[in-house]
Amino acid sequence: MKLPFTFPARINNSSWFRRIRGFRLVYTPLVAIVIFTVMMTIILGTLQMQERNQQENALFRELSLVKQRIQLRFANNTEVLMSLSRDLGRVNGDEKTKASALKEAESFLLNNHEISQLILLDRDNQRQWMMPPPSRTNTWFDQAPYTKEIKAQLNKTIELTVSTNRPAFSNFIQIDIPNDEPMAKERRTIFWQTIPIGPDGDISGVMAVLYSAQGIMEYVIPPELKGLYRFSLTTDAGKVLAISSDRNMPPRSLTNQTSLDLGILSPNAILRVDTYPTPSNLTFKMLLGVVIGLSAFVILSLWSVIKQMQVRQLAEASLRTETNFRNAMENSTPVGIRAHDMQKRITYVNRAFCEMTDWSSEELMGLQPPFPFWPADQQEYLLKKMDLALSPNSSHEIKGGIEGVIQRRDGTRIATRTYIAPLINEKGEQTGWVTSLVDISEPKRIREELAASQDRFITVLEGLDAAVSVISIETGELLFANRFYRERFGNTSKGHIDLANHEMDPALLHGLEDDNIDPLAGLPSSELNQTRQTESQEIQLIGDEAKWYEVRRRFIPWVDGHLAQLLIATDITLRKNTEDLARQQEERMQFTSRLTTMGEMASSLAHELNQPLAAISNYCMGVAKRLSGQADQNLSNDLLPALEKASQQAHRAGTIIQRIRGFVKRSEPQRKDSDIGEIVADAVGLVEIEAHRHRLAIAVELAPNLPKVGLDPVLIQQVLVNLLKNSLDSVREDAPLSSRWAVPPIKISADLETSTFPAMLRIQVVDSGPGVADGVIERMFEPFFSTKSDGMGMGLNICRSIIESHHGRLWAKNQHDPNSGKAVGCTFTILLPLETAETEATASA
Incomplete structure (x- = not known):
């Protein structure tokens, strides 16, 4: 069966046993010291726990003792007060018995300093007497602002006593008393005890006792206990009512608490006790410190030996790893690396450098400059640059690198950038240099092409x-x-x-910097689309x-x-100017066409209207002749003037038509010496009928001794009629019909303008209408411009042309209220030269 692992062929047994013995020598004392330290810690901890348990037991005994003492004090006080109440209930007018009871109460109050006040109340809760007697300092509970709460608690306690016929306690009352008042600390937390007066349930009054919670801490608890412990009286919620000392307690002090019952009908209160820090046991702490210190010193010594051994092993492993990593990194990087000693000999080259130059490492090791990979025509230049870069007096590190050229074995040249850094040994001494070469042939070519392209682009943009x-x-x-x-x-x-x-x-x-708002907020997304037209x-x-x-x-x-x-x-200024010129020429052509059409219409109207007007005049004159031969003289007197006027107006209409026709044909006015007063009167007479119909009036003001002026009376009269009608329309549109009689009349005046040289005849038409808008007053004399829905826009233009044909001027100006600055009317002014027809004829000749 094949094992999953194999043992080395040879094992050094002595080395293995030496390791085992070294391990035993090192770790056995360490284990012994650890066991000793643990046992000492256990013993010291056990002693500390026993001492703490004894302190807790002693604390509980002292707390029980204080609780019994307080309860016993309140039980004795209650018995004494009950006895005193029975004596007071048997007084029945006996002054001797009453004085004895009061003396007993005074003695009781002097022996119980936790009681602030003793008050006797009758059946109606009226005070019979109080101990101590009333004075400025002991009636503080009757003074605002805290008397309301104190009396309310007293009344509740009295009701409880009356209903149960036994002593009762009120809730604790906490009041805010300034520190500068006397006995402020003892009066901040108080409570009442009420005891019924009267035998056999027949309550004839109540005895009220005012206790101070702080007084209980001060006068009931023995001073020797207060010196060892801090006692405090708190509510169920943990709010402190009274405390025996203001000293701060250590965070790990012992504490205990118990419920304090003062009687059957008493408020809930918690009696708490805290220990002050006990004096330290210096000997115990010194022994403990020596044991711990010696154990720690031995442990640290052994631990340092072990760490040194581990560090040495880790350093060896790290060195092997680092060496392998550096070799792998140097062999995988495309950057060529070579090292030089202080004599500039090559001491190291990596595989990338050999591939870059096509020379092997064995061929390059030990070579001195000039090197075989330097081009023959640049060896002297490269040698100077290398001497300068590797000089001890120069900077050993050039951050930007040095551009150069190397030549491969086959003669191919490569553009490179060389970075140089000093080679420092473990002693901090320089032993040579390390250089790294980067092939920048392709980036340099691309950069040159981009630069040439940018130059061409900039040239195009500049042109x-x-x-x-x-x-x-x-x-x-x-x-x-x-x-x-x-x-x-x-x-x-x-x-x-x-x-x-x-x-x-x-x-x-960037107007909203304090709100950190994106400056592109609200920018349309289409604006950021690069494909948008x-x-x-x-x-x-x-x-x-x-x-x-x-x-x-x-x-x-x-x-x-x-x-x-x-x-x-x-x-595009030239194009816009050309377009504007073409538009102006088109407007002029339209204007000329309209004027030509209007002239043709005026000639046609003059030709067509002359014959009916002549017929009207002839008929009127014929009727007048026949009426003059009638026998009825009254009828003749009534009709003849009207027929004569109709004939005159027909003749005048024909004359006006002829003048307009001649004016349109650019003929000169038919001037003659005329009286301007007659022309004004005729113009007013023609317009006055329409003015009366609209409940408006016209006022005429003529300067005396006005000279006759050479002008065409028919055309001037037509101008005045047109201006008067315009003024009538302006006032009529501004004023309602019911109030037009109160409107100032339209004034037409004629006088001499002496501010000019030579003097000129001035005619003014003034109305009290709303005036003319600023945009309208600049264009009102232009042809075909009108603010009326049925107007042609030629009236004022023809008027100005008539006046200018007489070598005069016509303009309009608004009148303004000096207070409000609002327009309150408009004034049309005509200036005519003072020339007679004979003078003008002579000047023309």
Whole structure:
């Protein structure tokens, strides 16, 4: 049968017996000392336990003695008080008996210091007398704020005594008394005892005794026991009511407790006793320390010998393991390792170095520079670098390494990086150097290709006529900017942030640092998707000159792994300007087309309306002639003025149409010297009927001695009518119908403007409406602009054109309340030059 293991072929019996004897010599004393130490520990522990049991028994006896003493004191007090109550119940007006009872009570109180007060109460709980007699210091229980609780407990105890006809105790009363008050410590915890007065169950009163819990600790427990133990009176919940001493107890002190029954109807209380630390037994402790010390010293000595033997065995095993590990690591690493002594001879090479150079270790061992794996054309250069690196005066460790070249046996060259470190022996002395070679041919080739590719890419970006920039979305730092960006926006990230509409402003992303909020919170997930199509946006930047850019941006991972934003901005200012110019040309063409159409419509209307207006005028004049020949003079007087006015208005309408037609055809106004007062009066007369219909009024203010002015009265009158109608509409829309008579009238005035040179005729139309909005007042004279739903937007434009054709000016301005700053009306102002028709004709000639 084949055994699962085999014995070595030869066994050294003497070595085996020597090991057994060494084991016996080492471990036998150790076992003996351990047994001795264990036995001494058992003996000392047994003595300690016996001593503790004796202390616990003594503590229990003392606690029982104190409990009996307290119970006996309360039993004696109760008997004395019962006897005193019987004597008081038999007084019946006998002053001698009463004085004897009071003297006995005073003597009893003097011999029992745990009693604070003795009070006699009648059947109605009224005090008959109290001992000690009432004074400022002994009536403290009647003083606020704790008198309510004390009296409540007294009344409950009296009720219990009356109902049972036997002595009763109240609950413990704990009150908060300041430390500066007299006897504050004894008065903090008190309780009542009530004893009935009267023979044979006929209770004529109650004797109340006020006990102090602290007084029981102070005056009932013998002083010699209080010097050895600390006694305390606690509740069932462990709350301390009174304590004999404030000294702190050691954590391992002995303690015992028992229930304290003061009587039949007494409160629950626990009497507890704690031992003070006993004086130490120095001799016992010294003997114990010597035994333990000697045992520990011998054990440690033997243990140190054993540990040294184990350490030596572990060191040998560890050395073998470490050697095997280092050999395996050196043979498996792709890094070539060689060692040199102080004379630069090769003392060691690993397998990777041999494979790298294609030379065997036997061929390389002991060689000095120059080495056969150095290229022939670089041996002198490499020798200088090696002398410098291995010089004792130079740094023995170059962290960045040294780049070099080695040549294989077949002539192939390999780019390497060499790291050098000093070789230190166990004495701290340098015995040589260790060098490690890393083949960097492939990484160097890739790095050169990447550098060339990056140069080409940077050249392309620098040649773009678009701004390319990248900023970090965490710090807002500008990571990259091409030439176009630097020329336009400098070397800061402000231009990038402005082009991105400040969505990557670091002040907005990092405004919540104290709440540790992710700065990318709320960023759409689509923005982080690298396959998403980048959208473009047109941005206008206002600087020294307005520039338009077409901006494309997206989020990209930067080279350090953090998220960044790429932005490409193309200058489209020329395109935007071209588009704006084309749009303006189109608007001008539309405006010219509308004006042409309006002129054609005005010519058509003038042609079509002249004939019916002429017919109306002829009919009116014919009717007037026939009426003038009638016999009924009253009828003629009533109708003739109306017919004449109708004829005049028809003629005037035709004249207005002719003027507008001529104005549209860009003909000059038909000027003549006119009285501005008559023109104003005619305009007011035409509008006044409509004003009265809407319950509004028009006021006229004309400066005296106004000169005649060369103008076209029909066109000027039409301008004034248009301005007055606009003012009427503004006031009518602002004021309700019921309150329009209280609205200030629309004022039209004419005077001379002397602040200009030469002086000019000024005509103003002022209303009290809501004024004109700021956005409207800037465009109200533009053609085809109107705020009315049925307006064409040509009235004010034609008015300004008429005034400008007379070489004058027309504008509007709001009036504001000086207190509130609110608009309270609008003023239209016309300025006309003071030229007569003859003067203008002469100037024209």
